[in-house]
Structures are given as structure tokens and as C-alpha cells.
Amino acid sequence: MIKDFLFELGTEELPPKALLKLSQALESEIRKGIEAVLGQGAAELLKPAVFRSFAAPRRLALLVEQLCTEVPASEFFVQGPPARIAFDASGAPSKALEGFARKCGTSVDQLVEMDGKMCFRQASAATPLTDALPNIIAQALDKLPIPKRMRWGASRTEFVRPVKWAVLLFGDEVLDCNIIGLQAGRKTRGHRFHYNHEIELIAPADYEKVLHEQGYVVADFAKRRELIRTQLLHEGDKIGGQVVIDPDLLDEVTALNEWPVALTGRFEERFLTVPSQALISSMADNQKYFHLLDGAGQLMPYFITVANIQSKEPQQIIDGNEKVIRPRLADAAFFFETDKKTTLESRCDKLASIVFQKDLGSLHAKSERVAHLAGYIASRIGGSPAWAQRAAQLSKCDLVTEMVLEFPELQGLMGYHYALNDGEPQEVALAQNEQYMPRFAGDQLPETLTGAAVAIADRLDTLTGLFGINQPPTGSKDPFALRRATVGVLRIMVEKELDLDLGELLKVAADGHASLPARDGLEERVLDFMLDRLRAWYEDRDIAVETYLAVHALRPTRPLDFDRRVRAVAYFRTLPEADALAAGNKRVSNILSKQDSHNDAVVTESLLQEAAEKDLFSRVQAMQIELQPVFERGDYQTALEQLAGLHAVVDRFFEEVMVNADDESVRNNRLALLSQLRGLFLGVADISLIGS
Template sequence: MATQDFLFELGTEELPPKALKTLSAALEAEALAGIKEVLGKDAGALLADAKVTSYAAPRRLALLIENLVAEVPAAEFLMQGPPSRIAYDGDGNPSKALEGFARKCGTEVSALEEIDGKMCFRQQTEAKPLRSELAEVMHNALNKLPIPKRMRWGASRVEFVRPVQWLVMIFGDEVIDCEMLGVKSGRKTRGHRFHHNRDIELMTAAEYATTLKESGMVVADYQARLEDIRAQVIAEGEKLGGVAQIDEDLLEEVASLNEWPVALTGRFEERFLDVPAQALISSMKEHQKYFHHEDKDGNLMPNFTTICNIVSKDPQQVIEGNEKVIRPRLADAAFFFETDKKRTLESRVEDLKSIVFQKDLGTLHDKAERIATIAQRVASDLGNSTEQAARAAMLAKTDLMSDMVFEFTDLQGLMGYHYALHDGEDTDVAKAMDEQYMPRFAGDELPETGAGIAVAIADRLDTLTGLFGINQPPTGSKDPFALRRAALGVLRIMVERNLDLDLRELIAVAADSHKNLPARDGLEDKVLDFMLERFRAWYEDEGIAVDVFLSVLAVKPTKPLDFDTRVKAVNHFRTLAEAEALAAANKRVSNILTKQGGAVAGEVNEALLQDDAEKALATELAVLSERIQPLFAAGDYQAALEVLAGLRGTVDTFFDDVMVMADDEAVRNNRLVLLSNLRNLFLGVADISVLS
């Protein structure tokens, strides 16, 4: 089948840099979905040789599809109607159902045919050129772009994320004649706003990227532009004898701001290096979009690299202009730092009373006092200093009252660390100022000091119990206080730092620290269930089946470290040859006991054991029970399950030879006690009846 190259380009005023990648990906996805819908059920085969390339630059969104089929092939669709047995009455007249189906198909009853017991209509569609459908496909794709707020311009009622300036629609070497977002299509794109501020005529779709780069000084390929910037910044660092530090989010933003990137490196005064490096970095990155460099020892160098969107005839003048701009920014950071040091963190504790944490949960000062109570309990349980934990908790939020953090909010915690050291606080207390926010994101490092661990856990538990206690848990995708992230952070700290802490007990301490929570009753269980549920995604990411997680959740261990140990033990157990049969046996036992009202307590009466199979099971259970109790006490669940795996043969024989629900009530109850004992041994680790 004949193919052509298709090019779509929408030219606009500068697009939002942080949304550029998202818009480009969405345009490609929606356009392809629309084309597949037009091509029908054979779209996959028809597009097998097509090559799709997205382009995105500050003033354009473009899509090139090479080897796109030129024709929508003819097709036949079979529409099914009512069963043939009710299609006609006894006199051979068509039923109302059949007449209605014919009207729906836009045809006569006589055109219908019977196929496999149903009345059907064969609908034929003729082949048609794909170019006639592409305008509507792209129009629909633009309407579906994820644009939270659209704008209008001029007197037009047209809406888009930014004013539209031009439109290119070429199929092969011909323009697809249409109008979109108030602009008529053509073959003229535009070059660089400064270096080539005029039209560029494209004769074919395939020449788009090459022509723009060679004639228009525009690198339309987003990823190529990004990697070019990365390479230039790295090269600038090497020239300085240092190492360029490339933040990926900053790199993407800069790539979205430039069409023809050129790296230039400037310098700032070394006196500014007395300010904490992260404050200088934040100032350069957030306000100026600069990349910084470190020397071989990891120390910040007094240099920065900026990405210009032009090739300057006098680059030194551009560099000096940037140096002039960054100087007052860094001077502000230095001023904030020196001003903040004039007051101790302790002197700011009282200021926390002026900041409301949440209207129903009090001020930041109230929160600090609650965190101190919880942190002391955490420290006590771990055998760490409760004094350091309490001190760190009371000072933890005080840097929020500093000028530096007010200006650079992402420095909270880090500035607290520097100010605490300046105040002469204990080193671990100072580190806790920063560690309280760890982990900040997935994969982030965890707190290391005893005080940092205590405050990090306490802060999150205070927020969780408080919000649940005032009936404001997360709902759907809404989680304004990031409670899911807070819960996962606590679990990560406890598991990855091997902390033997009882989560339910700590939740109770946190809940009791609040005053007059309207939903206090049962709060421990609600918060615990919410937090343990975060393990589900955790283990899915590790490739552990969800039924393994559910088997442990069923017995609800309250220590996250213990929970994790059980999950790993069950995950190992299911690889054993005996696992499937024992899981099925446990399921059978569970069903039997459930029908009898649950587990049956008591001792097995050996005098009531009649069959050899039940005697063998009773004997083996007694032996294994003594053998695995020390393993349970040591938390060696994997070894315990390996021991219990030896029960398979005895359990299989029991169910083959023994009628549990015997007529004799005493015998029946004795056998139910035996099965209860069997199930309880496995429940010492998990409910393996859940395993599929």
C-alpha cells in the first residue's frame, strides 16, 4: 500500500516550559489514537512500517509520521440484530424488532441476512484517502491536550495554552487545506526568533527537522537539544577543572526555554562561598536557571553556566550581564544568612505560636510539643537519648521563621542544620534539623542519627493521627497533606534502618498527644490499616505477588520490620514444592472452621483419636510446635515455614483418610481442635490460605 510522510506543526508564542514535554507526548498519543480509530481494526498492521517522531521547542509542537498509509482501505462491517427465531411472525411478516434494526442500519428488511441464528446487515465502506481525515484527527488531538487553563487572544473566541501564530499540515509534498485554532494551514514554518525571524517554506514533510536546523537555527528535537545542553555544560565544567552538577529537572526546563542553546560560564565573588552552598545553588537555579560546578573534592566553585538562546557576537558582554544579575541575588542570600544568625533557633520557638499548622490541630508550636512527646517515646524504645530527641523536636520547625527559608522554601531543614551548628547545639540535634524531612521522595536517603530518626517518625505520625482524627484522610487522588508519602516514609525508616518499633503503640502515643480529636475512637486501627496498606505498592515494585502481601496483612503484625520479615519468608515459602498443597489445605481448614463459627480452642484429647492419620497429625503437630516456637521468638519465619512444609504428606493423608465432621460430637470437636492447632501454627507467620 502506498505511503506518505505526514507533518503537523503548530507554531505559538512561548509555551510553558514545565509543560512542554507533557504537551508533546500527549499530542503524539492523541494523534496516533485518532489515526488508529480512522484506520479501524487493521490499524496495527497498516501502521507497522510507520515511524513517529515528536518535536517540541519553545514556540512549536510538531509531529512527523513517516511512511503513513495514504489510504483508508475498504472494509466490511457485520452488524448483528435480533435472533432469527423472533424476526418474523407466523405469517412471515417482519417483527417490530427486525424493522427497528433495519431502520438503525439505514436499510430495508430485505437487505438483511441470517447468519448463525441472527439477522445481520453487511455494511460496506469504500476506500478513501487518509489525508481527508487528518485535519479532524489533529483538531481532536489538540482539544484533548492536558491544558488546565486555556487562554484567548485578540478578539477571537479561540482558546489554547498560548496564542497560535502558524500552522503547517503537509502530507507528502501537498498541504492539507484546513483551518485550526483560527489559523489557516500552509507549508511555511518560522525560524529562530532572533537569528532567522522569517518564514521558511517546507516542500516536503521529511525535510522538517533538517531545514529548521540548517536554515532556521532551531533544534526542534527536544531530546537532542537536551543532550546538547548537557554536553555543553559538562564541557564548561571540565574547562574550569571542576565537575558540572546537572539537575535533571533544571535541565529539562532549560531545554524547554531554548531553541538554539549556547553555554556561557561566568563567575561570582568568592566571599559568597561563606554562605551555605545549597542556598547559593537554590538562588542560581530557581531565579536564574544556572548550572553550578564543584571541584574535585565536592566543594562549590565560584562559577556558573547559563544557557543562552542566541549566538552572541560578544559573548563576554552576555557573561558580564549575567554576573551583574546574579551578584545581588547572592548578596541577598548572604544578607539573609548573616541576619538569621543574629537570633538563635531557641529564640524562635515562641514565634511558632503565630503560625497555624491546621485550624483544627493548632499552631506549629502545638505541633512541636506533640512531636517532642512522640520523639521521646521513639528514642526510648530504641535506647537512644530522649533529651536529644526532645530538643531536636522543639527546634525542628524554627528555621521556617528565618528570612532564608522564607525566601528559599526548599532549604527548610538544611538551614536549620547550619543555624543549629552556629548556635552550638549538639551535632546530632543539628543533623536532625535536616533529617526530619528524610526521605523527601522515593529512593531518597534516610535519617541516620537517633534524634533525626525520632523526629522524622514523630513528625509524620503526628500529621497522620491528627488528620485522621479530624476526619480528613486522603480521598481518591486528593492528598493535600501528603499522608501517603508520610506513611511510606515511616515504613521505610523502620524497615530499612532495622528498627524494632511497634507502630500501633506509637500511633496511640501520637493520638493521645492531640487534644479533643473528634474521631479518636478506633483511631489506632484506622491509621495502622492505612499505613500497612502502603506496603502493597512497595512489594509490587519489588516483584512480590500481592497475595503474599495479603497473607501477612491478614494476621496484621504491628511492627513494620516484622511485617517485612514475614513477607519475605512467605515469598520464599511459595517457591517450595509443598507450598501449593499446604496453601490449599489451609484454605480447606479455614472454610471448615468458619462454618463452625471459627477456631476451636482447647487441647487435643488423645483418647478420642481413632484413625492412624489423625494420630500421626497430632503427634507431628506436637513435635513441630515445640521445634518452631524458638524460631517464632527469634523472628526466623523462613526457617519456621520450611519446618512446617514437612507437614504436607501428613496433612494430605489426614484429609484423604479422615472424615472431620464425624457423627460423634466429641470426636468431631476433637478433630476441629486438631485442625485449629494446625492452622494456628501457620498463622504464627501468615495466613497462607490466601496464597493463590
């Protein structure tokens, strides 16, 4: 038998940025709880069930259509002692058997033998699922991702916000239980303004429709989000603008409204002289407004707000929002004009009073270190060392401007505008913003060489400094986002094809710090950390971990070179000869690992006896000459393609030649030949690690 099940928890307004996550977690935890109660047959029993989450500012709900009504009867056997020692020669039960029977709450004569063991057959009768649902819900609510729970009134009950009502229906019946201090019932509530009354629910299936038609609540989060998106696009079309719909802002606005109505307002065109991102941040972060662009991609003097009410006089709402946004934009304009009166350079001294990290000095000291390293990097990549040093010296100055103090998210971007205002070179100005790129996974990279140099230098200075004071990231803590910083450095070097040596740069960065307590071996520790981050990066790009490990075994210190090797090995693995050559390399590696080093051994041609080893020697000699220029230009894919041609001659060698010959000189000569063969492949990667 199946019935519909509905759970709704009514609350004060829930945190908008957490609403969707809470809803998803509630569904997941209740589903897991039901599956656990149903046991092994859960998948089959839940086949007809449909789980639907609902989330609005004042409610979290879950509707499960066609949920089974009972936990089926079950039977399983508890294993006891082996049957061969269960009874003595006279047939009397052993102490172990009697103890097992007592533990199971039964007698010895109720035990049965199965597969050589004495077992107790334990059966449970079918029980109504309603018996388990209240506990499942309570546990699900306890497991919700709520960083800080609150109490209200005199109650000791805790939740993310005060709870007001609870609905718990299974079919048309109310489950008699207490949820977070509330007696469960069948009454929900409508919109706070349009219909702030109780609504009695007769059946779970009525939930969404009744709330929409009677309560003025669009309970389905996804439907409400799509409704808002459609309204935004319609409002934009009305004024001939393109509304910019940021997904995070759209989710937040969806979480703030139960009955959304989009309305368009405008602001004075004089504010458009302020950098557009400052206006956008003020509108989006403070007021949750959506901005619009014209056909040329320029900001228009309009905004779209989403009201949580369908007003008979919408112009009053628009007027109110225009009055609210005007002083905020006026503040931004004032800050911008005030900041422009003082150059970035003149602000540098203020950085001396701002601590970057208590053991690593001030932001001023950091800027000087970064300037030195950025100039060094620029000289290695064909950039301007003077521009890189200048950009780095100014890079943190916008942090003490009025605009960035008000809108911290504009750091870098305002530095760009102020640098232009000060007459700095275009590339120096661009680097003020590019130093923070990439800000997140998949974000754009610096376009200029100056920006790339400063971005790399800033991150390497932080990495070496924190490792140098013994504060590397731990499994759970990474307060300075060193993992993200590392991926940023690697992405810039690889994707912009900057052939830089990390080991070399880390030494320059480490030497820039006045004193570091953990200076010994610092470069190696940071390098290991950075190369290890490549593993996850390649996994995200669907490159097998064995491919990464094959290259990592050689520990190349140039990320661009590392990447070329990885891509070459990934391609090599698609070749038909790859598996056999990997197996051959593994065999060679195993043989050489059991012998003294033969890395520098010379093959004596006169000691070659078998045709197969002579053939291999000839091919290896020729390949060493052919591949030298290929390796020098880093064309590892071509190198592996040519090495794949050794497949047949290597197989023949192992089939016809005994490496461990009785004659020591012959044996050593063959080991030297294998060492040279392996050395060819190690010019790219340790191919032995990609074998099965």
C-alpha cells in the same frame, strides 16, 4: 500507498516545565486518533509508520513517516432479532424485524441470517485519511494536559500560549483546514534572533534539517538535551570541575533554548562561606545555572549558563550573567549572616502566630506535640529522648528565618546550619534536616536515631490530627500528602529496622491533641490506612499482592515485623511444597469456618484412631515446641521452611482420614488437630490466601 505527514504548531514561548509533557501527549493523542479512524486493521496499517515528536520553546510538532493515505473499506454486521421469531407462520415479517430494518435504514429483504440472528450487512468504502486528520489534530489539541488555557487578542480561541502559525503537510500537499484559528500552510519560522523569518517547507522529511541548517533551531528535544549535556561537560573540563547536571534542570533548560550555547561564568569566592545549597538554589531556581564541584566535592566559584544564541561576543553574555547573579548571592550571604545573630530557640515563640491547620492549632503547638512523641519514640529505639525532644522543639524554627522565607526549599537544611551555629548537639542539628526525609520516593532516610524519631513523630502527628478532624485523603485530594507521609514512616521503620508498634505510637500521637471530634476508633482508622499503603509499596517492589494479603490478614501492627513476614512468605512461595501446603491450608480454613470455634480446643490423644492423624498430631506437637523460639525471634523464613516439611504428612492426613466422622468426639478432636495445624502457619501468615 504511504506518505510522510507533518504537523507543527508555532506559538509564543511555551511553559518550559510543561513542554516535554505537552509534546509526549500530542504524539500520544494523535496516534490514538489515527488508530481509532483506521479501526481494527490499525496495527497492521501502522507497522511501517514512524512517529517522531519535536518540541522547542516556540513549537510543538509531530512527523509521521510512511503513514498510510487512506482508511480502508470495511464491512460489519449489525445483529437484529433471532431468526426463529423474525417471521410468522405465513412467512410475513414480524414487527420486531420490520422495526430493526427501519432502524438500519433498509428493507426486510436486504437482511440476512447469520448464526441464528437476522443481520444487516453494513459496508463503508475506503476514504482518504486526509479527511480525518484535521479533526484528529483538533481533538488531540483539546486533550492536551493544560491546567489553564489563555485567550489573546479579540479571538475566543484558547491554548496554553498564543499561536502564531500552523503547518500541516501530507506528502508535499498542504491540508486545507483551520487549526486553532489559523489557516494551515507550509511555512514555519526560524530562531527568534538568528533567523526570525518564514521558512517554506516542501516536504515533511525536510523539517528537522531545514530548521537546523537554515533556521538555527534544534527541533528534536532529546538531541537538544544531549547537545546541552555535552556542552556542559566540556565547559566543566575546561576549568577542571565536575558539573552537576540535575535532570529536571536539564529538561527545563532544554525547553528554554532552540539554539543552545553553554558559557562559564564565575562569582566571588567570599560567597562560599554561605551554605552551598543556598547558593545552588539561588543559581538553579532563579537563573537556571549549573554549578560545579571540585575534586573534594566542594562547590566551586563557577557556574554554567546556557544561552539561546551564538554570540560573536560571548564574554558580554557571561559578564551580564555575572552581574545578575552577584546581587542574588549577596542577598543569600546577607540573610545567612543576619539569621545567625538570632538563635533558633529564640524564634520558637514566633511559631505561635503561624497556623498549621485551623482545627489543629499553630506550628508551636505542633512542635510541642511532636517533641513529646519524638522523645517517646527515641526511648523505644535506643536513642536520646532529650535530644529528640530538643530537635523537635526547634524543628520548625527555621521557617521564620530570612533565608528560608527567601528560599523555602532550604527548610531543614538551614535549620541544621543554624543549630550548629547555636552550639546545639550534632545529632540535634542533623535532625533539623533529617525530619523531612524521605522527601520523595527513593529519597535517603534519616541517618541518626534522633532524626528518625522526629521524622516519624512529625508525620504521625499530622496523620492522627487530620483523621481526627475527619479530613483523611480522598481519591483525588491529599493536600497534606498523607499518603507520602505514611510511606515515609513505613520506610524508616522497615529499612532502618526500628521495631516500633504503630498501634502504640498512634495512641500516644492521638492523645497529644487537645481535642479531636473523631477521637473514637481513631488509632484503628489511621492504622488501617497505613497498612493499606504497604500494598502499593510492595507492588512497587514486585511482591505479589497475594503475599501481602496473606500477612495483612493477621494485621501485624509492627511494620518491621510485617515486612519480615512478607519476605518470608515471598520466599516460601518459591519452595516446591508451597502450592500443596497453601491448598491444604485453604482446605483446613474452609473446614474450620463451617464449624464452631476450635482455636482453644485441646487434642485428646486417646481419641486419635488413624495412623495418619496420629502421625500429624505427633508432628504438630513437635513443631509447636521447635518453632516457639523461632517465632519469638521473628525468624519467619526459618519457620516456614520447617513447616514446609509437613507437606507429606498433611497430604496423607487428607487422603486417609475422614474429618467429619460420625462420632462427635472424634470429629471434634480432628477439628482441634486441624486448628492447631493452622495455628502453626498463622504464626507467620494466612497461607491459604496464596493458593491459586
